Amino acid sequence: MASQSTNLWVLLGLGLAGIFLMTRKLKKRSIKQDFGAFIHKLLLLPPPQPAPPKAPHPLTSLNFAVSDLFDIDGHVTTFGHPEWARTHEAASQTSPVVSALVEGGATCIGTTVVDELAYGISGENKQYGTPTNPAVPARVPGGSSSGAAVAVASNLVDFALGIDTIGGVRLPAGFCGILGFRPSYGAVSHIGIIPVSKSLETVGWFARDPNILRRVGHILLQAPFVVQRSPRQIIIADDCFQQLNVPLDRSSQVVIQSTEKLFGRQVLKHINLEEFLCNKLPSLKKLSSQQQNGELKAPSLKSLAKIMQFLQRHEFRLTHEEWMSIVKPELHPAVSADLQEKFEVSDVDVENYRSVRNEMRDAVNSLLKDEGILVIPTVANPPPKLGGKEIISEDYRSNALSLLSIASISGCCQVAIPFGFYDKCPVSVSLIARQGGDRFLLDTLQTMYSTIQEQVEIAAETKLSRNVITQEQSAEIAKEKGNQAYKDKQWQKAIGFYTEAIKLSGNNATYYNNRAQAFLELGSYLQAEADCTNAISIDKKNVKAYFRRGRAREMLGYYKDAIDDFKYALVLEPTNKMAASAAERLRKLFR
Template sequence: MTGTRDALNAFLDYPSEIEVPSSDIGPLAGLTLGVKDIFDVRGLPTGGGNPQREKAFPCAEATASPIARLLDAGAQFLGKTQTEELTYSMIGLNAHFPSPVNPEAPERVTGGSSSGSAAAVAGGLCDIAAGSDTNGSIRAPASFCGLLGLRTTHGRIPLDHTMALAPSFDTFGWFARNADIYERVAAVLLGTDTHQEQLLRPMRVAELETLLFGEAERAEYARMLAQVNDSFHKTAGFLALPGEAEELFERFKEMQAYEAWQVHGPFLMAKDRNLGPGVKERFDYASAITQEQDARARQRMAAFRGDFEALMNSDMVVIMPSQPSAAPLKDSTQEELERYRVKALTLTSIAALLGWPQISIPLGQVHGAPFGISLLGPKGSDRQLVSMARDILHGRKVGTWTH
């Protein structure tokens, strides 16, 4: 079962005779759902982007909690969507599967690891699609494919019956093209925000904006920034990042790698799993990270969190780039993709280190392809961020938050 069954290479060719029931009524009734192939759906395999893993593990006996909640709310399951191999990449190319098509820029990648979910929603194959975000796997594809995509507060949505990558950073997320649909899903999955103060004061972090690739990106980001600023009653101020972004990413990379090896090392050591290029090298790196390196990196993360939280008042929200540019071209060399990854993952690692929510909003285009802008909010402000994104997309002032 390693093929795909649609023109966008988004859905996997898993058994179609397996019935996945959903409610006939509920706030998501009438909406269709794709599910990234790391979330268990009862009766189906969970391959995690590696054909040997699909065969090594039995079909799921239970459905992951967030997927079950979407089904109970009326969403209709259409199938499992492609993911990058063991979710350890963010480009969207899996050596074992045909490449997903980015409907908004077919010559460019979809981004990953939630590649099939992004392609399915962007191409109109389904209304919503579930994905995950460890370090950008929702935010990058959302930016690349012109979608809304929220990395949720770490731990807010349970990840039971889910293939992990790095549990300290793994989060649930989803894609939609429509802001109203996005809010309906948020209401089902998120409950009430724990961060109750309204986010009225926009802030910028100049160090993160320097990661934008070139003049075209800076010009389009400035245009998007002006549009977002217009939705607030205050002009954005500036925060100084407490640390060097590149050094912070290096520490994140060590922690992610250490955990990824704890999760997948036994499977990978049992026999040759024929890992694809890039993924193989990352797991080789992960296998060499020591417990002492991981412990030092976690001390650095704790210090960064404390310093950043001290800078952020409870009414602040950070406006920042979702990605440094449009999606890379599919014919990029492995070296070109790696250069992109480093800048992109440096950007996305800030929210991952903090454990905070970040939403990518599809406001721009660069080089003829989608290009998003993001809002990063305090822990527990997820639904407020979704509401703010809706207001910005509708050209309204950010409204009073009442949830």
């Protein structure tokens, strides 16, 4: 009898274990099917089609999803955290943005995951799970509108809505290999949307097809019809592409070749964007000189990123601090680091930051005018691995936000465009137009997209056919092109080629040394000093590197260090007349 009882318990245990395993398997299968993109499934159906001969609704047959911070009548918005849902009532009406799309013929099928409180940039969410990036499943999808990007990238919807404050649409678009559009600040209504940072945020959207991206834009922007225009200038931010860990022939060169094919070479212009902007932002220079704690340091794109972060954090706290102090929600480390640490900013600081924002808007608008396009990388680095610490590191965030700050602070419109894959990760390049140039930007994208994709394929095929050439040989070819550009006094172009050589073979002092000389010609002394230091670390007897670093330091006002560099160049090469003359000149000045 005891034996039979034991057998029954064993069978029962095995049965329960089987049910448990089957449940887990089904749950995993369910998550895999929607890539973890959705929080709630729902159905908002469009009105009936008008009878012929009237035209059908402009978004007929399309379906879409919305990030879970847009109000949907009868549904509780989670804002990426169950504690928010628990402490808030269901919405009494649907956000006008969502209603406009439904009335335009599209079907809304659900709400999607955002970073907790829509605040982070990783797309990771401890509460609802991190959506799986279809392009690179082992890496983060990017945030804050991660679920919306994943829903589009995995072909679950035709388009999706998100919020872009410091990159919430552009970053996940870049990481997931799809199109992402951030409209001009104030171009789309914010009614019925939980605010994150009122002076920075915009409603943005994702798609895989530029035509769909444009059709959605025509509904949401409500801009009057204008005749489509071609860009008069396409401006390549060479300094931004030099920071990218992707060869130029897979990024900026694709845009250059597409532009030449469509509009002609005369439309192209090259610029050092950081230098241009910092010269146009007197408030940023003033702030940098006044900083005692080293937060902003010298004026740069990174200092713009700092200002953007300050504004976001300040405005988020103004809106939500009372709720956070009462509820004390558990947050992802990347979010809590910003929101739960001590943070004080004075009214004077906020006004200074807003002055920078106003100057930034004027500077970018003056550069682009009505028919100019600025070209930059969407993100500086590939998406980090899931669960890693890279996404919360200061260097990673600073590099990513430096590029994203350009449109966020200026209020201009930007579209992120997929450029295929490099080293198994998506590559993304962005086009920016002046504030209010949204339709012009969407039209330009429509015109250029197919040619860009053709050039992307050509570049990828060319790379495969060149595999027989070693990286060192390719680097030497790039260096020689840089030398020729230098001889032609095309300093920025030379820097681009030397940068390419460094990416291919980063342990060659000559490449750093040559780029330093080009930087000196442009007056970019900090960059020249850094390159010379790299060259010296590789080759401690590099006379030219010491001499050029001395010149850079002299121009920066580091006179004692400059004298030391010139003297060391003379130790290595006693007959170097230029080093002797420079050292003597500085000794006389600073005896």
